[in-house]
C-alpha cells in the first residue's frame with residue numbers, strides 16, 4: 138500500500154509538471170478511476186472520454202483505456218500529446234476488423250452507408266461515413282433508417298443485431314465480438330434471476346441476444362450507471378465489465394450489485410467479466426508513460442491524412458450528440 142501511495146504521489150506531481158490530465162474508462166481498475174477523479178481528470182464512457190479530452194485545456198492527455206480510445210483522442214486533438222500506459226492494450230473488436238478486409242466488404246456494397254463502432258482503428262474509422270459509440274448508436278441508426286439508408290455495420294455483431302431489432306434498419310453485419318461481453322450466459326443468468334426475483338438486470342449491448350432479451354435496461358456504461366440510480370429495485374444483476382462496479386456503487390450506494398454469470402452451461406470463461414486489456418492500465422504503467430513521454434511505447438501517432446478522414450465521421454457523431 139505504501140508503494141501504491143508513492144506511485145500516486147509521483148503521478149500527481151508528473152501530471153502537474155507536464156500539464157497533463159488523466160482520462161479513464163469505467164473498466165479500468167478502481168484505483169485508476171479514483172486517481173483520475175482526484176486529479177481533475179475524468180472517468181466515463183468512450184463517448185464522454187473523447188469529448189472531455191478534446192475540450193480540456195491540458196497539453197497532454199493520458200488515456201487509461203484501450204488503444205482505440207487513445208487514437209480517438211488524437212484524431213480529435215492533434216495539437217495535444219496523447220499518451221497511453223501501454224499501446225498493447227487493444228480490443229478484440231478492433232483486432233477482429235482489419236482495414237483491408239473491412240474495406241473490401243464496404244467496396245462490395247457501395248450503396249450502403251458505413252457505420253462503425255468507436256472500438257476500431259483509425260484506418261477503419263477513416264473508411265466510415267459514421268462513427269458511433271454504444272451510448273448513441275441506436276439514435277444514429279434510427280436517423281439513418283428514417284432517411285431510407287441501407288447500412289453496413291461493424292464490427293460488433295451483438296450490438297448490431299440489437300440495433301437492427303430495435304430499429305428495423307437494413308443492416309449488413311460484420312462478424313466481430315467483444316471477448317468480455319460474449320461470455321455472459323443466458324441460462325446461468327436465468328438461474329440467478331430465480332434466486333433474486335426482485336433484481337433488475339442491466340446489460341451492455343455487446344452481450345449476446347439471449348442475455349440482452351432478459352434485460353430491464355440495455356445501454357452504454359454511463360447509461361447502465363444511470364439505470365442503477367433511477368430504477369427502484371434494490372438489487373441489480375450487471376452484465377458488463379466488473380470495473381463498472383466502482384462508479385455504479387458510488388452512484389447507487391444503497392443498492393446491491395451482483396455480477397452476471399460468465400460461466401454456466403459447463404463453459405469456463407476466458408476473461409471472466411474483466412477486459413484483459415483494460416487491466417493493463419496500472420499505476421506503474423501510467424508513471425512510465427508520463428516519464429517517457431514522446432517514446433514509441435506510449436505516444437499515439439496517427440498519420441495526418443488518415444486523421445483528417447477519420448475526423449469527419451467522428452465529428453458527425455459528436456455534432457449529432459449535441
Ligand code: 13P
Pocket residue numbers: 181182183184256270271272315343356357358359
Ligand atoms: P462504452 O462506450 O459503453 O463505454 O463501451 C466501451 C467498451 O469498450 C465496451 O466494452
Ligand code: SF4
Pocket residue numbers: 164203227228229230256315316317318343378412413414415
Ligand atoms: Fe474491447 Fe470488450 Fe475490452 Fe471493451 S471490454 S475494450 S469491447 S474487448
